[in-house]
Structure formats: structure tokens, C-alpha cells
Amino acid sequence: xxxxxxxxxxxxxxxxxxxxxxxxxxxxxxxxxxxxxxxxxxxxxxxxxxxxxxxxxxxxxxxxxxxxxxxxxxxxxxxxxxxxxxxxxxxxxxxxxxxxxxxxxxxxxxxxxxxxxxxxxxxxxxxxxxxxxxxxxxxxxxxxxxxxxxxxxxxxxxxxxxxxxxxxxxxxxxxxxxxxxxxxxxxxxxxxxxxxxxxxxxxxxxxxxxxxxxxxxxxxxxxxxxxxxxxxxxxxxxxxxxxxxxxxxxxxxxxxxxxxxxxx
Amino acid sequence: xxxxxxxxxxxxxxxxxxxxxxxxxxxxxxxxxxxxxxxxxxxxxxxxxxxxxxxxxxxxxxxxxxxxxxxxxxxxxxxxxxxxxxxxxxxxxxxxxxxxxxxxxxxxxxxxxxxxxxxxxxxxxxxxxxxxxxxxxxxxxxxxxxxxxxxxxxxxxxxxxxxxxxxxxxxxxxxxxxxxxxxxxxxxxxxxxxxxxxxxxxxxxxxxxxxxxxxxxxxxxxxxxxxxxxxxxxxxxxxxxxxxxxxxxxxxxxxxxxxxxxxx
Numbered sequence: 441x442x443x444x445x446x447x448x449x450x451x452x453x454x455x456x457x458x459x460x461x462x463x464x465x466x467x468x469x470x471x472x473x474x475x476x477x478x479x480x481x482x483x484x485x486x487x488x489x490x491x492x493x494x495x496x497x498x499x500x501x502x503x504x505x506x507x508x509x510x511x512x513x514x515x516x517x518x519x520x521x522x523x524x525x526x527x528x529x530x531x532x533x534x535x536x537x538x539x540x541x542x543x544x545x546x547x548x549x550x551x552x553x554x555x556x557x558x559x560x561x562x563x564x565x566x567x568x569x570x571x572x573x574x575x576x577x578x579x580x581x582x583x584x585x586x587x588x589x590x591x592x593x594x595x596x597x598x599x600x601x602x603x604x605x606x607x608x609x610x611x612x613x614x615x616x617x618x619x620x621x622x623x624x625x626x627x628x629x630x631x632x633x634x635x636x637x638x639x640x641x642x643x644x645x646x647x648x649x650x651x652x653x654x655x656x657x658x659x660x661x662x663x664x665x666x667x668x669x670x671x672x673x674x675x676x677x678x679x680x681x682x683x684x685x686x687x688x689x690x691x692x693x694x695x696x697x698x699x700x701x702x703x704x
Numbered sequence: 705x706x707x708x709x710x711x712x713x714x715x716x717x718x719x720x721x722x723x724x725x726x727x728x729x730x731x732x733x734x735x736x737x738x739x740x741x742x743x744x745x746x747x748x749x750x751x752x753x754x755x756x757x758x759x760x761x762x763x764x765x766x767x768x769x770x771x772x773x774x775x776x777x778x779x780x781x782x783x784x785x786x787x788x789x790x791x792x793x794x795x796x797x798x799x800x801x802x803x804x805x806x807x808x809x810x811x812x813x814x815x816x817x818x819x820x821x822x823x824x825x826x827x828x829x830x831x832x833x834x835x836x837x838x839x840x841x842x843x844x845x846x847x848x849x850x851x852x853x854x855x856x857x858x859x860x861x862x863x864x865x866x867x868x869x870x871x872x873x874x875x876x877x878x879x880x881x882x883x884x885x886x887x888x889x890x891x892x893x894x895x896x897x898x899x900x901x902x903x904x905x906x907x908x909x910x911x912x913x914x915x916x917x918x919x920x921x922x923x924x925x926x927x928x929x930x931x932x933x934x935x936x937x938x939x940x941x942x943x944x945x946x947x948x949x950x951x952x953x954x955x956x957x958x959x960x961x962x963x964x965x966x967x968x
Contacts, residue, residue: 443922445839446954448914467739470829472731509961535836537961541844544958548949555951563837565734565827572799573825575709580805581856582865584848584874592845593963601846601872608868610848650712658707685812687819690710694808697773697801699857 450479451558456520458540460533460564461492465650468565476527476562484516485529485539493529509539513546520557533566537587537615567674568613571646575656576685576692578644578676581699583611588618590625598625599632606636611682611695614675618666627666633677634661642678644693645669658684658693714743715822720784722804724797724828725756729914732829740791740826748780749793749803757793773803777810784821797830801851801879831938832877835910839920840949840956842908842940845963847875852893854886862889863896870900875946875959878939882930891930897941898925906942908957909933922948922957 450457457476462468477483482500483493490503504512512528520526530538540561547554572579584605590598605612612633618626633641639662647655647670657668661677669675682695714721721740726732741747746764747757754767768776776792784790794802804825811818836843848869854862869876876897882890897905903926911919911934921932925941933939946959 443920443948443950443955443957445920448838448918462734465736467736468734468827470726470732470734472729475731533833533837535833535841535843537844540837540841541958541961544841544844544949544956545960547951547956548947548958556953558953559956561837561841563732563829563833565829566833569797569799569827569830573797573804573827574712577799577804577808577825579799579849580801580808582848582850584846584869584872585843586846592961592966594966597963601874604868604872605848608848608865608872610865654712656707656709683812684707685808686707687811689820689822691707692808692811692823693707694805694812696809697805697856699861702856702858 446558446560448560450560454520454523454525455558455560456516456526456528456543457560457562458528458530458534458543459562461489461529461531462565463532463567463570463650464648468570468650470564473562473564479525480527481524482519482526483529484512484526489529489531509542510546513539513543514550517543517546517550517554517557521554533564534561535563536566536585567615567649568676570649571644571674571676574646574649575644577694578611578678578682579613579695580697581611581679581681581695583613585613585615587615588625588629589616590622595625598629602629602632603636606633609679611679612677614677617669617673617675619671623666626669630661630664630666637680641680642682642684642693644676645673646676647673710822710824712824714824718784718787718789719822719824720780720790720792720807721824721826722792722794722798722807723826725753725793725795726829727796727831727834727914728912732834732914734828737826737828743789744791745788746783746790747793748776748790753793753795773806774810777803777807778814781807781810781814781818781821785818797828798825799827800830800849831879831913832940834913835908835938835940838910838913839908841958842942842946843875843877843959844961845875845943845945845959847877849877849879851879852889853880854889859889862893866893866896867900870897873943875943876941878941881933881937881939883935887930890933894925894928894930901944905944906946906948906957908940909937910940911937
């Protein structure tokens with residue numbers, strides 16, 4: 441099997457870039473992403489993310505709801521195929537539970553002509569990395585990332601993955617822990633995690649990291665409550681080895697690099 | 705339990721910032737990281753990463769081997785405690801199998817006075833996100849990240865995590881797949897993955913992503929060979945759902961957002 445990937449530079453004609461805006465702070469937007477935004481004729485995305493791209497002459501902003509991902513992807517591809525320079529924005533990294541997969545799905549099911557469209561994915565700082573950095577290093581040993589949205593998979597599969605992740609003793613980053621549409625899911629997830637691994641693991645609730653609304657909270661799994669998370673929160677459940685250091689200059693939550701019993 | 709984390713801005717005196725340089729390309733270094741590098745009086749890190757920080761007047765570069773992580777961490781903390789503005793650099797993100805945990809370990813075991821040192825972790829684009837972006841969106845559904853270095857954990861634990869990750873049907877990012885010191889480990893990892901999940905899963909070998917030496921290769925797990933990876937390679941083993949689209953404008957490797965049988 442062979443696969444020829446595109447060059448990392450855009451072609452001269454139309455193109456589609458799926459761009460990660462990072463967690464919120466401008467200082468975490470990569471220069472590569474900033475350049476694509478500066479060159480774009482059109483930007484597509486969920487309302488609050490498109491809001492983060494300043495209006496300027498020559499830029500058309502297409503904002504839509506977050507249940508419209510495939511429709512948005514198809515519209516963006518159409519415009520790029522017609523010669524426009526199109527950016528689709530995601531918060532964080534576009535490849536982590538975001539628009540890059542939606543665009544690939546649309547391309548996979550689309551007309552033959554879409555095979556000629558120049559498509560690039562430009563990475564960003566995903567929420568779990570920003571949250572981990574603000575708290576210390578809870579993802580410093582093996583970890584996993586699970587999307588708790590059950591729009592996209594059956595709840596039984598989510599529970600199964602949570603149990604296996606505890607069994608593997610991963611730190612566990614939970615994306616989309618809670619929404620108005622399914623307020624009960626996160627409570628069940630916390631219960632599954634306690635059943636699988638007990639209540640002692642440390643849990644980081646990181647809300648709106650790197651924005652003025654940032655809030656960080658660490659509790660034990662026994663103390664964790666569903667209302668500690670909202671739609672702007674990423675949750676990191678530590679492994680059995682994750683530790684909290686209380687320090688005058690600021691606490692640090694971290695997972696040691698070594699498994700127990702190994703030399704440094 | 706409560707934890708008070710430090711503000712995200714550095715204090716006026718000495719400080720220690722653990723900084724992610726991203727995968728290689730300058731355009732993927734965040735402005736936040738660039739600013740810390742510009743303000744630093746001292747930079748610590750593994751030789752090739754310190755090389756990426758240009759020499760300038762007023763900057764002392766302290767390069768060391770990658771087996772010296774705790775020693776390096778202690779030296780960096782000492783200088784920050786003495787009032788210097790110190791950066792410890794990691795490739796990618798410092799919180800993923802890199803220096804942030806090493807610094808936390810050193811602080812945890814260090815003298816009481818180190819509790820006053822201003823420590824911040826500045827995130828970066830970690831290798832798996834850069835590799836995933838170049839290839840498409842293989843991490844678009846639930847995934848895990850496993851460090852194959854067995855300096856830090858017993859091989860039996862690595863095998864156990866690989867089997868559980870396949871059972872959970874995660875896409876699996878493998879860091880440090882291969883080194884001269886343990887050439888046989890990665891061959892065993894591939895064998896474990898095949899035993900657990902068969903040979904059909906797609907595997908991305910992404911070497912030196914975003915640098916002039918970049919190489920991307922996709923094969924099935926049945927075709928994967930240990931020599932396809934070296935020390936500069938991150939490997940992403942797809943889930944059972946990961947697909948490759950061959951396109952004239954460039955192939956795309958991606959994992960759909962939805963589990964099988966779910967509506968869009």
C-alpha cells in the first residue's frame with residue numbers, strides 16, 4: 441500500500457485549510473494558522489469560533505451551528521473547488537473531535553471532482569494540552585482522550601472505553617463532558633470511573649483555559665460533581681499515580697514519567 | 705480539597721518556563737513560547753532542542769543528554785530560584801512525555817525553598833497532532849498516546865496497555881517507538897497489536913514532521929516493519945474505523961467522528 445500526501449504549501453488556486461485556533465489566547469495561535477487566516481477569502485465555523493476571526497475587507501465569514509458540521513464541510517469544499525481560499529476554523533486542534541474529520545468524511549462521500557481540491561490541516565493547541573500546561577503535567581505519562589458526546593456513539597461504547605482506560609491506568613482527558621442536551625451523561629461517566637478505579641484519583645476541571653473566564657479546580661474523583669463542568673470545560677482524570685503538589689508559588693498537578701518501582 | 709494555581713503571567717523576579725518548541729517548523733512555535741525564549745537568560749534542554757534556540761547576547765545555553773532529565777531539571781530550578789529567567793525546552797509539547805513532568809518530580813522531591821519558584825508550562829504542538837494534521841485526521845475519534853520507551857516502565861505494562869487500547873478500539877499514538885538501546889521493543893509492540901486486533905488496521909509512520917526531512921508513510925499493520933520507524937518517528941495506529949482516501953490532490957488518512965451505526 442502506498443499513499444501520496446499533499447505538500448504542506450498551498451497551491452496557487454483555490455484551497456481549503458482546516459485551522460486550529462488554539463484554546464483561546466491569541467498568543468497560542470500558531471503563526472501558520474495566523475497566516476492562513478490572513479490569506480483566506482472565506483472562513484467557516486461554529487459561531488463563537490468564527491467570532492474569533494476579525495472582520496476585514498475581502499473576507500466573508502460563514503458562521504453556523506455546531507450540529508451542522510457536514511453541511512458546513514460541504515459548503516467549504518464547494519467554495520475551494522470554485523477557486524476561493526477557504527478556512528474552516530475549529531477551537532483547539534481541528535484534528536481532535538473537530539472539523540478535520542468532518543471535512544474528510546465529506547470528501548470521502550463527495551463527487552470525483554473534489555479529489556482535486558487542495559486540502560490542508562493546520563494543527564493547534566488542543567484543550568487538554570492547554571489545560572495540562574496550566575495545571576502542571578497531568579498528561580506526562582500514557583493517557584487517552586475520550587469525547588463524551590453521545591451524539592456520535594452509543595453510550596455503552598463510552599462506558600466500555602472509560603472502564604478499559606481505568607484498567608490501563610491511563611490519565612483520561614474528557615472532551616465535551618456536559619451539554620444541555622444530555623446533562624445526565626457526565627454524572628454516569630463519573631460513576632463508571634469511580635466503580636472502575638475507586639474515588640482517590642485526582643480530577644482537574646479546566647474551564648475556558650487561557651481566556652479571561654479561566655477557572656481551574658482539582659478534586660478527588662469521590663468529590664467530583666457533574667455541575668463542576670460545563671460546555672467550556674475539559675476534564676482530566678489523573679492516573680493512579682497523578683499527584684498534587686501544593687506550593688506557595690502555585691500548585692502543580694502532575695503524573696510522574698516512570699511507572700511505580702522503576703528507577704529514575 | 706483545594707488547589708491554587710499560579711497566574712499565567714511570570715513574576716518580576718526569577719522564573720522557570722517549561723516551553724514546547726513544537727514539531728520543528730518555526731511557523732508552529734507559538735508566540736507565547738517565542739516570547740519566553742526572547743526573555744530568557746538561560747535555556748536548558750537536550751542538545752538538538754537547545755540548538756533550535758538561536759544564540760544571542762545575554763543568553764546562556766545549557767545543553768545536555770536526554771538521559772539527564774532530572775539533573776537538568778534541578779539545575780534549571782536552582783538558577784530560577786537564584787533570580788534568573790530560565791527556559792527548559794522540549795520538542796513538541798513539554799507535558800507529553802517530556803520535561804514538564806521531570807521538573808515537577810524535581811520540585812516534589814526538592815527543598816522547601818523551591819516552593820517559592822515561579823514555574824509555568826507553555827504548551828506546544830505535540831508530535832502526534834502535527835503528524836495527524838499532515839496526514840488528515842486519524843485522531844478524529846477517541847485515541848490514546850503511549851510512550852514505548854521502557855526506560856520508564858516495565859515492558860509487561862506496555863504490552864498490557866497496547867492490548868487494552870486495541871480492545872477499546874482507540875487510535876493509538878506511539879511515541880519513542882525505537883531507539884538504538886532497545887531495537888527489539890517496537891517489533892514486539894507491532895506483534896502485540898497484530899495479535900490483539902489483526903493486521904488490517906492502518907498505520908501512519910510520520911518522521912521529522914514539518915522539517916525538511918519529513919517522511920510520511922501509511923501501511924497496514926500486517927505490512928508494518930520495525931525499521932519503518934526511527935528516533936524521529938511518531939507512529940499512529942488507526943482504530944478499526946480509520947480509512948485512507950487516495951486523491952489526486954493528496955491522500956487523507958482519517959477516523960470518522962461517529963462510531964459505526966450512528967447517524968451523522
